[in-house]
Amino acid sequence: MDWAASTAIEPLVIEARALWERARLVSSAPAVEIYLKQARRWRLRRGFEPSDALESGTACRWQARDRHSVSHVAIVGTDRSHLQDVMERATDAPSSESGSLAVGKEFPAERTDLETQDTSLNVSELREWMARDPSVDSLEVGLTTEILIGAESWVGIRTRARSSALVGRHPRLVARRGLGVAGLPDRFEDTQENGELEVPLALEPEAAGPVVAALVHAFHLGSVTIGSQVGEGWQVTDDPLSVDGLAGGTFDDAGFPASRRALSAGGRILAGIEGPGTYWRRSFRDAPLSLPSTIVVGAERSAPAGATVVHSCRVIPLARDRWVLEFPGDPTRFVQTDPGSLVRACRASFGPPAVTADGAVTPGLIFDGIVPR
């Protein structure tokens, strides 16, 4: 079954346009935006019948009369009366900066960003993959279609396919782009023997993913100090165009063109994540904010020689300048650090990059001077 072919885009565009027309009438605002998202998910869970979910939601933003702020509401489903009802009752609606509403003549009337990866669904292949390893708890494949109708009635259309599984006796999420199991890991490390952990510490991609996500938030979002020193291994790009990325696209969730952005290289911070091209929604319920899309960490062809390799890590932020890294295993090890020391300790990378459930595409990372106890 080819899901991309079976998920008709045209009726959704018509639906979104009708919602946009209604929102214009209700708000009388100079600029109105409709974001409609539909997700179809097929899930297989051990010991249960499969489930097939169709989720849809609509968000609407409109410019206030003073043109300085933008109001935002969202509904489950695509019912126009429901949207009107919610808009009419919206008081103290959350606002976002007016710059995140794409207004202007430079937006093409229509643009598409359709999934390039495989969108055919082979159910028997999924069942076989799950049967191979009893530690796989569940497997889910999904196709999302997003329709964006902007201020001048321009249309943006994006489709994405993703697959994920909960694996291992200590369940954890693995994910990839496309429908199917190709690219999902075929071995699940479950017991991490944490003997004496010595420096340097080598975090395999799955362990590096949460650390990368936390460091990007700490150093590349909000107030960013351009030029400050980081470790040589901290070579980071925000790449919405990554073909392997779980997030991103050729335009952001407000309609602005998105492009690659080098955030850090050569031991220095080069840029932050902000402004047009970086407005992404955490879900259809949320207004777009400056957020990372797919973080890609540069890979080298080195090996973690002499390093202690760990494949699981959790970041526990206690305060802005005080984090604890937890390395689950036997025994569980911990280290207290601060984000600045951690990013400067990132000396090198190793092995091929992998897509992590945290959204980053990262190789393994080697940290000096981090000694768990």
Add this chain to the structure above:
Amino acid sequence: MELPFQVSKSPQSNEALGEALRSAGPRAIFVEDRAQASVGASPGTPLTCRTFRVVGAAIGGDPERSLSDPYLEDVGGPRRPRMRLSRVLDEPSLQISEGRELVRGLVDMGWGARFVEFNQKIWVGGEGTVQTDGRRSRRIEMTAPGDPRVLVDRVLRANDAVTPEVLGEAAGRQAERRSRARPLGATEHGGPCVFAPGVAGLIAHELVGHALEADVALRGSRLALQSARFAPVELRVIDDPTLGRAAWRMDDEGTAPIPVTLLEDGRVSGRLLDRATAKRVRGVSTGHGRRGGYLDPVLPRMGCTYIEAGDVPAASIVRDTQRGIFVRRMAGAHADPWRGRATFVVTDADRIEGGELTQSLESFVIELDVIEALGSIDLVGDDLVFDTCIGSCVRLGQPLATSVGAPTVRLRVIRVVS
């Protein structure tokens, strides 16, 4: 302005859904209608109010189908006229205006504040019957300007006389303690540790409850495999979903919950069952089957997990502790039921010296081993309270509002890891 499309306010009736479900046939159908709101502001920023309503259904079969805002006909109603459930059902009510007033009052006093509320109605149909239930919760949390860490959070109940002044005073006390806080010294690792009333409920939730959710227990959690006595005989841990915030009187499979004693006489004594796990053990569901929402599958989940009150006068517990730590608030936790361990983030604690609270401590992380920690409980107070430790529990990606309770409890062994 007169709009060409007027929103129809009627007919709306939850009865129409009940009738539809009764005539839907043998398939199990779960319908939820959840309204949620958050109101937040801090000094110098405008007050924002977010409301959201989720209407959806999960329709049993092979495969089970989940639909957002389905038509009444999708769940067994008439084909004509076509009506979305969001237009048929009476929207669950929220008390946003009260939350707005509290937030405004707190902001005027110089605090950041966020009010969060949800009101969920569910219907479970199948075999010509319909079960319904409602769950709701309201809470408020306060922060200091420029610091995202929560100072104080509190569950709001219908008959609570909570004012911005009362809440602001509590936030002020905590901010003052935080300003004086010092790091825990490297030589102070270990117990004993006294947990303020309510707080040790989180320990019961993480170390006992998660290990005895039946799907986890059946896969061999460490606690489920522990047959020998390991805890003091006077320690009783119970899960009763009808207590605490967000209580339920019918689970998401239409089963009325029964209180389950998880730990008694120093041993494991029960498990939390949904219908699927009950079938596996040839038992009956204990009414703990819950979904994170209509898109999620049913899992056995905790409701309100609590440690029963003991007979030690609570006021004497700190007094009888010469040296240790007093934990007033924990803000997060993560359990590993397979290894029988959990980590907790302690965000409000004092040092105990000579039976008195002396020095506020900065946030730190503790790790507890279920056998060692519960086995080291030596004092259980007589002051059981619920919901002083608030949080959502996320399991297999499904968030759920849960509740915990406990009296003042002393553990002799903890491991401070940072």
